[in-house]
Amino acid sequence: MSSPELPTTHKRRRKPRRVWRGIGISAGIFVLVLAIAGGAIYAKFNGNIEDAPLGESIVEDDTPKGAMNILFIGSDSRDLKTSEYGKGTGSQRSDALMLVHFSKGNTRIDAVQIPRDTKTELPACEDTGSGAFAGGPGLMINSALDGGPACSVRAVEALSNVRIDHFVQLDFEGFASMVNALGGIDVCLNEAMVDPLAKLDLPAGKQHLNGKNSLALARTRHAVGDGSDIGRLGHQQVVMSSIISRARSTDVLVRPDRLFKFLNALTSSITVDEEISSISKLTGLAKRAKSVDDKNIRFITMPNGAAPGDPNRVVKTPDADTIFAAIAKDKKVPVKSSDAxxxxxxxxxxxxxxxxxxxxxxxxxxxxxxxxxxxVTGLEDSQKPSATTRIFVDSTPEALATAKKLNKNFGFKAEIIEQPTGMTGVWLILGADRIEAGITAVTPKPVTATTRTASDSLCA
Structure with missing residues (x-):
């Protein structure tokens, strides 16, 4: 076995329907569209779907082929058929936005929740049927929706630099109806939650919720944390995970009555861009979602910090840019949970x-x-020049693991040579191949964010 070199001694048309929040659940519930049998039922469901313009993207079309980004939009509008949720005012803002990424090959789905109180510079948006939006600096991202869903799409593109291919909206009534059509959902709460404003009164522990209570749990601000928008995002993740699990369960898929009610509620409640405004197009999304295992469907709260001069609002942090950059390149999002x-x-x-x-x-x-x-314990010149980069390690498992990690993090593809004596730890021998290739991390440092997968235990 060769010895290491010793160092020298020197050193997109109808008016859009008013909608609800946090609709990342659709990634899972689209699976049920696959069961549609065609004929009159197909025509009915197809006719239920409303569409609105997507508009022109402001991000270069460099999304890797096969990957897809969908924006799920919600609204605080009360202009609904029922007055149960309050009196309508004719205007709307998004209560939450969720950027959902389908990877190439359908190996994972990453859903990034963007707090509605995020302040940023919003781009101007032309009139797409709901009125033009002037945009400007220092505005809350939820205000863009008053110009229509295309304006929210442009706002999120400007924030994330991620090109958005489609959008989906869902209203209050439709959400509750879909949960009821599924037969309700199971959740687990660590503590009792009471919020009169959201009409929420739930005990701690495991429980089965109907549509009205599921909506209240997702909407509540005052029953969690400090009453801010950030505090409720975790419970929205729980609700969405539970709906995905329920929508995929066998007892829903094999119950024609329940399946019909669910699909009718779904198609009657969503507004989508024109390119996916048909059952056949939604079926394509269903096939993609169906192929992704629950453990690979992950919800991520966008890393954020207090806005300068306004502690009641937030701005994205550099960690958020790391997450968005990975999504734009269809790379695995380098994130670790802040809750575990x-x-x-x-x-x-x-x-x-x-x-x-x-x-x-x-x-x-x-x-x-x-x-x-x-x-890094030291920098030295090698006694002998080398054309290629190599890594020498001692006989410990830690050294071998570190060497493999170096290759992975920096794309070295360096030969790993074990040297039981004469050295300690890891020696990274930089060869001439690094002069032009450089030394840049190809896998960024994992960032910390609040996350949850669709397979996580409800009581975890």
């Missing part, structure tokens, strides 16, 4: 040796490794 104990992988110290004879290369590598929390 994160497993810390054992790592070994890394010594960096410059075998490329290029001044400053080791220093550049040190900065790149430090960004991903590697422990």
């Amino acid at each position: 104990t994160t497993k810390v992988e054992p790592t070994a110290p890394v010594k960096i040796l410059n075998a490329a004879r290029t001044p400053g290369l080791a220093t550049t590598a040190q900065a790149a490794l430090a960004e991903l929390d590697y422990t």
Whole structure:
């Protein structure tokens, strides 16, 4: 076995229907569209669907082929057939926005919840049937919806730099009707929740909710945390996960009466862009959603912080940009939950040796490794030049794991050579191949965010 080099001694047409919030659930419930048998029933459901313009994107069309981004929009409008939710005013704002990413190959679905109180610069939006929206700096993102769903799409594109392919909206009444058509949903609450404004009064523990109570749980602000928009997003994740689980269950799929009621409620309640405004198009989404395992359907609250000068509003943080960048490139979102104990992988110290004879290369590598929390113990020049990058490790499992992680994080594809004696930890030997290739992380450092998968235990 060869010895490591020793260092030297020096160093898109009808008017859109008014809608509800947080509709990420549709990614799961579209699965049921697959059961439609055609004929008169098909025509009925197809005729139920309303559409609205998507508008022109403001983001370059560079989404990897096969990936898809859908914006699920909700509204605080009370202009409904019923007065149960309050008196309508003729205007609307989004209570929540959810950017849902379908990966290429349908291996995962990532749904990013964007708090309605997010302040940002909103782009102007031309009249698409609901009135033009002027836009401007320092505005809350929920205000864009008053110009119609296309304006919300443009607002989220400007915030995220992610191109949006489609949108879906759902109203208060339709949400409650769909939950009832499913036979209700199961949830588990860590504590009792009471909010008279949302007409919510639920005990702690496992329980079965009808449509009205499910809606109240998703809507409540005052029964959780400090009464802010952020506090309720976790419960919306619970409700959406429960609906996905229920919609996929066998007893719904094999019950024609329940399935008919559900599909009728769904198609009567959604407003979508024109490109997916048919049962056949929605069936295509259903096939994609059906192929994704529950454990790979993940809800993520957009990382945020208090807005400058306004603690009652939020702005996105650099961690949010990391998440959006991964979605735009159809990469696995580098996020770890803030609600669970994160497993810390054992790592070994890394010594960096410059075998490329290029001044400053080791220093550049040190900065790149430090960004991903590697422990760098020293920088040295190698006694011998090398054309390729290699990694030497001692005989410990930690050293081998660290070497493999270096290859993964930086795309080195370096040979890993075990050296039982004469060294400790990991030696990263930078070869001449790094001069042009550089040293840049290809997998970013995981960011912390509130997350939940559709397969998580309700009482976790």
